[in-house]
Amino acid sequence: METTKTILRILTVYGNAESRDAYVIRDFLKRSVVTFEWVPIADMAAFINIFPEVYVVEGQNLPAVKLPDGNFIFNPTVEDIACNLGWITKPKLKEYDISIFGGGPAGLSAAVYAASEGLSTVLVEREAIGGQAGTSSLIENYLGFPGGISGNDLAERARQQAVKFGVDILLIRKSVKAQFIDQKLHVDFTDGNKIIARSNVSATGVEYLRLDIPDEDKYLNAGIYYGAGASEAFLCANQHVFVVGGGNSAGQAALNFSKHAKKVTMIIRGNDLAASLSYYLLDRIQQKKKIEVLFNSRITAVDGNNSLSEITVSNSVTQDTTVYKAKFVFVCIGGKPNTSWATDTAIVRDDAGYFVTGGDLYRPPFDKKWDKSFNPAFLETSVPGCFAAGDVRHNSVKRVASAVGEGAMAVTFVHRYLHDTY
Ligand SMILES: Cc1cc2nc3c(=O)[nH]c(=O)nc-3n(C[C@H](O)[C@H](O)[C@H](O)COP(=O)(O)OP(=O)(O)OC[C@H]3O[C@@H](n4cnc5c(N)ncnc54)[C@H](O)[C@@H]3O)c2cc1C
CATH class of the missing domain: 3.40.30.10 (Glutaredoxin)
Incomplete structure (x- = not known):
């Protein structure tokens, strides 16, 4: 490769x-x-x-x-x-054709297509480029990479492509306020900078759900880690590693850790991995002697001094509780959408916070939440010119390929919107 x-x-x-x-x-x-x-x-x-x-x-x-x-x-x-490292830069323009929030696969794809098609483009990322995909040790089902590609390698390639086409990338930026004034999105950043954009693609994805147990925060990043721990795998040599969750991200993490760790224990609430895991991962996990799976189980307590040293796992069927010595627990149990920035805007969100787009806006219960003053395009939200792409969208597919596809597609709708509006 x-x-x-x-x-x-x-x-x-x-x-x-x-x-x-x-x-x-x-x-x-x-x-x-x-x-x-x-x-x-x-x-x-x-x-x-x-x-x-x-x-x-x-x-x-x-x-x-x-x-x-x-x-x-x-x-x-x-x-x-x-x-x-010279990465914190100021916005180069006062006003852009398109602002993109989020530097995951959907945002990077939108940025590459927008800039390569001549739109002045700014991409705002609150952390590091790559999003969730950037934390994946090996993405094996993304088209064109038969040997797989690590998430951060894919993200870095996309970043370079975006820079090549002239995208203005603002890293580690948190917006304090986003409001629509005269059909333009005005964004104020915590550092005092401001941007105005004639259209927006929100690709802010999801962030990890927590275990929701006492003392969880005490051991956050000191034994309990959210995500697949791609940066930590090599530090887990000969350790017993626990991975919470039974989805594809947890499965990938377990396989990755099994290369270095003495033993990997997956802790899942359900009684069947096949229900949540792609077949190719399930097959490999079942063949790995180092990986054990605790079904019907969840972590109910954590303990330690400065860092985590033990966890209590409870079985919901037998009601047994077992205490394990544990220095590394990686939590991959899905996420909630990053849409709080839009709380005070007119963008319709579903109960979980995902952005509702296109035809879904005409269906109950969302049809009652907006004024239907225009006919939204497929990825358009209830605010004209404001689109959503990738995992942050209501009913999205939650795959790298679909996020990339939606990012590209959103730009086509942006062109139509700008043409009709300005
Ligand atoms: C460990 C792991 C492994 C995975 N493996 C695979 C796989 O093998 N194959 C596959 O198809 N899919 C896989 N997925 C799923 C895939 O990564 C996601 O579907 C994809 O990343 C979604 O892309 P996105 O751009 O929509 O959102 P995200 O990847 O979530 O990116 C959103 C970005 O927006 C940023 N952001 C959030 N809020 C703001 C804000 N207010 N302002 C600015 N930026 C903001 C975030 O920091 C983040 O960088 C995996 C996921 C994980 C966690």
Whole structure:
């Protein structure tokens, strides 16, 4: 298979092996395809021992990131790192033909098609490029990659394609307010910047659901991780890893961990993996001796000191509870849509928060929620010129290929909208 090795910069990250801040940095760098070396060290005293020549101010703490120019930044946020890599840029234009929210497969696809077809395009991503797909260790069912492709490799290729066509990419941006004024979307960002766009494609996808148990937050990124843990797999060598969930993302994660871990335990609520897992994954999981599946089970308690050390698993059929020693729990139990930015707009959402588009807007119960002043195109929301693509859409397919397809399709509707409106 053809591979692109996109080495952006080389960084070294020093931190305590159990540090949640260090995990957040590793996860961001991995998803952003930044080559980095991870060096676990105990504390600042150990750091000073290794680097006696580095001037350390009182209060500076691990993790420390060594930048390509040799300088260190201490306990940085991902924004600090992105800033140091020159990734935090200001919008180049005051007004764009199209703004795209979300840098997952749907948003990247919309960006590539829009810019390549001559629209001035801005893509706003609140975290790292790639979305959920960027966390996948190997996507095997995306057309054109018979050997599979890792999610972050696919995302990085798409990012390069978007940049080539002139897309203005604003990374690590959170909007504080989005409002429609005179048929244009006005967006204010937390950093004070503002953009105006004549049309919008919302491709903000979904974010992970939580376990919803006591003390979950205490061990977040310190033993409990949301997602498939692509950045952590190599750290789990000879460990017992727990994966919660029985869908394709959980199945992929279990197979990926089984390459490194001593044992992988999948914890699923149902009594059958076949109901939720693609056949090709099911087949491989059943053949892997290292992977065991606990059916009818869920985690009901977690415990530890600074990081997770044990979990309690309850069986809903036998009512048994079992305590396991656990340092790595990866939660892949689906998600909820990222649509809170649209709360105060006239965009109709379903009960779970997904954007309702096209013909669905004419069906109950959504038909009563908007004024029917225009005839929305297939991916158009109840606000003219505002489209939704990918997982964030009501009744979407939840696949990389469909997200990419919808992103491209949305741009065709944007052209028609701009032609008819301006
Ligand atoms: C581990 C894993 C493995 C998977 N494997 C496969 C597979 O093998 N094959 C397959 O077909 N599908 C797979 N999927 C599903 C697939 O990844 C998703 O269907 C696809 O990523 C959806 O793309 P999207 O662009 O709609 O949304 P997402 O991928 O969810 O991307 C949304 C993006 O929007 C950003 N965002 C959210 N809110 C805002 C905001 N307010 N402003 C700006 N940006 C925002 C997010 O940070 C994110 O980057 C997998 C999913 C996971 C989690």
